[in-house]
Amino acid sequence: MSLDLFGNITPIETALAGVSLLKEFALKNEAILLADLATIVTQAPFRHMVTPSGFAMSVAMTNCGELGWVTDRQGYRYTQLDPLTQASWPAMPASFLTLSRAAAFTAGYADFTPDACLINRYQTGARMGLHQDKNERDFTQPIVSVSLGVPAMFQFGGFKRADKALSFPLYHGDVVVWGGDARLRYHGILPLKANVHPALGKVRINLTFRKAG
Numbered sequence: 001m002s003l004d005l006f007g008n009i010t011p012i013e014t015a016l017a018g019v020s021l022l023k024e025f026a027l028k029n030e031a032i033l034l035a036d037l038a039t040i041v042t043q044a045p046f047r048h049m050v051t052p053s054g055f056a057m058s059v060a061m062t063n064c065g066e067l068g069w070v071t072d073r074q075g076y077r078y079t080q081l082d083p084l085t086q087a088s089w090p091a092m093p094a095s096f097l098t099l100s101r102a103a104a105f106t107a108g109y110a111d112f113t114p115d116a117c118l119i120n121r122y123q124t125g126a127r128m129g130l131h132q133d134k135n136e137r138d139f140t141q142p143i144v145s146v147s148l149g150v151p152a153m154f155q156f157g158g159f160k161r162a163d164k165a166l167s168f169p170l171y172h173g174d175v176v177v178w179g180g181d182a183r184l185r186y187h188g189i190l191p192l193k194a195n196v197h198p199a200l201g202k203v204r205i206n207l208t209f210r211k212a213g
């Protein structure tokens with residue numbers, strides 16, 4: 001739960017139990033986050049992974065942490081090695097770990113220790129269809145999701161793909177935490193509108209922290 005400028009619970013939190021929207025929570029540490037991100041992508045570059053049915057995703061992805069989320073013809077899963085380089089995924093930087101733990105703590109999860117951070121890069125038109133995050137072992141652990149760069153419309157649906165979804169915008173620095181009753185809600189990102197962010201240019205970057213293993 002978090003409060004808006006007037007001390008009210010934000011509308012999205014009123015509608016969705018188990019969702020916290022922490023506006024601009026990541027802004028304080030923007031510079032170090034972006035510097036650490038730049039280092040990660042030199043070691044594990046963004047790539048368009050293929051879904052099990054053989055379609056290249058419009059979102060480009062990489063990972064840091066002990067485990068990284070991947071998809072290919074074999075399916076969705078977490079791996080210790082980057083399939084592109086056969087090297088371990090880059091270590092999770094202290095700045096990422098600290099931010100994700102602070103956000104989880106603020107949302108009511110006192111002992112969140114992510115072992116995976118999926119890094120999504122959206123160019124204009126890129127989208128992520130409604131899906132559940134369910135490749136993790138322990139659904140009592142939340143998802144912590146950090147938005148950077150160009151704004152995007154996030155969708156929260158229900159527990160079936162066809163359930164009606166609520167949409168709300170996410171801006172640079174916003175953090176969403178979902179767990180508990182909301183942990184397995186369908187969610188996604190609508191096609192990214194053309195835009196420019198002063199620090200990141202034409203893209204949106206999303207950091208999704210999970211306790212996967």
Ligand SMILES: O=C(O)CCC(=O)C(=O)O
Pocket residue numbers: 118120128133145154187188189206208
């Ligand atoms: O980009 C986002 O905000 C959502 C990403 C997401 O749902 C995921 O990576 O599983």
Ligand SMILES: [Fe+2]
Pocket residue numbers: 131132133187
């Ligand atoms: Fe997701």
